[in-house]
Amino acid sequence: MNVADDATRPNYSPDTNANRWFVGPDFLRGPDSEWPAPINSPEESAETYACQADSIPPHLPDISRMYERDAGADHCGRARISRPMPQADPAKDGVLRLDGRISAATASAAAKRPIILDGRHTFTTLLVQREHETAQHANNERVINNLRQKYWILHLRPTVKRVARSCARCMVTRSIPRTPPTGELPRARLDPTHSLSLSHPCDALIGRARRSLKQ
Ligand SMILES: [Zn+2]
Incomplete structure (x- = not known):
């Protein structure tokens, strides 16, 4: 006890x-x-056994491992994936690629079977950064289009935005120049009795209307 x-x-x-x-x-x-x-405890033993049974053989790429660092994982190493995974074909060349029914298309093999990557992973961030610089810091849509020729990146658009936002050169391009400080006004423009005389009618702008002032 x-x-x-x-x-x-x-x-x-x-x-x-x-x-x-x-x-x-x-x-x-x-x-x-x-x-x-x-x-x-019996519950703990059963959970450990379930983790071992669900583990994927090491020769197959497991995209869920990409989530362990950034998205967090439970104590058994299994990733918490918040969105459904795309239909994948993991077998061919050791890389997880998107599966589909467009094998007969005239597009390139990489475009028909793009590599699946996690946009929140560091490797993907570096990949997007390289594509951003290769495109000469072009707009995000061009970078997204270039990436989709080879990769199927989860969270692609937020990742491209994040990379562009943190790019030093793009920061300089987006920056707005500050208005330089102006000099002090001369006393003639500040003294009301110096240049304004109401001995004769004169036009003055009151609000949006121009009116004649009479003394
Ligand atoms: Zn940039």
């Missing part, structure tokens, strides 16, 4: 400080070799 549960028992009465609820179980005061071996 767990020592920590002693205080929750209805007939528990810790009469002395030597009670094991205060000092801990007896084996804690003995050598490590005499400690009881840890026992896995």
Whole structure:
């Protein structure tokens, strides 16, 4: 029985400080070799077995591994994927490629079977960055079009936007020049009695209407 549960028992009465609820179980005061071996709970053992059964053989690429770093994974290493995976064909050349029914198309083989990548992975970010620079920092739609000739990137548009937003050269291009500070106004323009005389009618702009002022 767990020592920590002693205080929750209805007939528990810790009469002395030597009670094991205060000092801990007896084996804690003995050598490590005499400690009881840890026992896995049935739920934990079943979960570990399920993880091993669901694991993919190492020779097949597993795109879910890409999510482990950025999207997080549970304690068994399985990734949490928030969106459905595209239909994939993992067998041919060791790379996970998009499956489809357009084998007879005249497009290139890479365009018909694009490589599936995770846009949140560091490798994909570097790939998008290279394509962004190869396109001479062009607009995002051109970069997206170039990437889709070879790759099927999840979260493609947000990834391209993020790379363009963090590009130093694009920051300079997008920047708006600051208005330089103007000089001080001369006193003649600030003194109301110096240049304005109301001895004669004169036109003045009041609001949007031009009116004649008479003294
Ligand atoms: Zn750029």
